[in-house]
Amino acid sequence: MILIRPLGALGAQILSMLTMIGQLALFALETLSHLFRPPFYGREFAQALVQIGWLSLPVVGMTTLFTGGALALQIYAGGARFSAEAVVPSIVAIGMVRELGPVLGGLMVAARVASSIAAEIGTMKVTEQIDALVTLSTHPMKYLTLPRVLAATLAVPCLVAVGDVIGIMGGYLVGVSRLDFNAAAYLKNTVDFLEVFDVTSGLIKGAVFGFIVATVGCFYGMNSGRGAQGVGAATKSAVVAASVLIFAANYILTELFFSA
């Protein structure tokens, strides 16, 4: 009997989470349906591309640079236990392009973009700007959601590509300056062991993560509660949900791409 109350609360949480996932899936489908129905707001798309892609470059670049360097140190230290220090360039490269580039890129964009989209659209909802759009014969999904989702889906793979290069460069800098690798040999090992699918799988992951980040941000913004507290809660939920969904999607995609 004593377990009934906590179990009930847990069940309610799970039901609430499943409801949210269902609503989010319907929201994503509705967003995609607008892709094939005019009008398309090119100016809003271009602005979103700059906001999501271009302005996220510094944070993604810094994150992957330091991660690439740390990864080189870790692999070197771990590899030294069984005399496999030479694998540092190839493992850094494969680790960055397959996993860390897309996941870290996706997470940094989630932190920066999902929060800002949710806060912006949530504020628009609270201040009746969304209602105003409707009265001005403009569909909020077309004007606000689709441009952002499309821009994020296209921009995040580009960020991932740049992040991959910078991350590998971070590993290279540490490898050459701190671990006494020969510069030419490091680069040759990096290129030799990297396959095209390693790179493309990471870019596909990036596109999926970009789609998740913008869709979740828009979803929570559109469903924001009233007042500052409602917008704050929507922002927090957007970042948490986007991050968790990125990890879940990463596992599923890795299973799809690389399971034997």
Added chain:
Amino acid sequence: MIKLTNVHKSFGPKKVLQGVNLTIPKGSSMVIIGGSGTGKSVLLKSVLGLVSPDSGSITLDDQEVGTGDRDAFLARFGMLFQGGALFDSLPVWQNVAFRLMRGALKRPKAEAREIAIEKLRRVGLKPDVADLFPSELSGGMQKRVGLARAIAAEPEIIFFDEPTTGLDPIMSGVINDLIREIVVEMGATAMTITHDMTSVRAIADEVAMLHDGVIQWTGPVAQMDTSGDPYLEQFIHGRAEGPIEAVR
């Protein structure tokens, strides 16, 4: 003509509209009054389709709203929102010309800007306001820009949601006069919701009082002071005692 017949709307257990019947003749200015939280905004948004009624009928010129071409329906309306609802990311002139830069009413950019400046002038704002952003404007100026946006495409029907809330008495008077002038000049049908009695007297041809989810009283503004309706009398005189329960 806008006609609401037996309109009901609830939010969870809270019954907001409980059988609203109201007719707004073409070309008239109807002001809906009532206490805070009585469902005035819900009523207005129901007509526009921003809120879906649970039951009842809302017709515009004998056609049920929500049926037919939605864009064509909305193109007949202009709306001034309570807080202005200006788009923060756009300069003032693009807010005013928003409808003129998209969709069926799309014009060349220069022409849209010219119309926006003309409408800004109509509401008493100088052309140099056009390139400012909404956050750079005072509350009164934001209301005027909202008003300019509402009339930019010269709609047949204009809705005003609490047009003077948050403004000082002088600015309220200016906005009331502007609304009256514009409605008369354009021959538009107007529906205003407010609890500012000065606005009611300045704007209304007809008044309807919403209370407990129904229209408690409706009639010409000239008959408002002699209606004999205890609810209306309590409201227009702002008395704490009367049939309307005042929470203390």
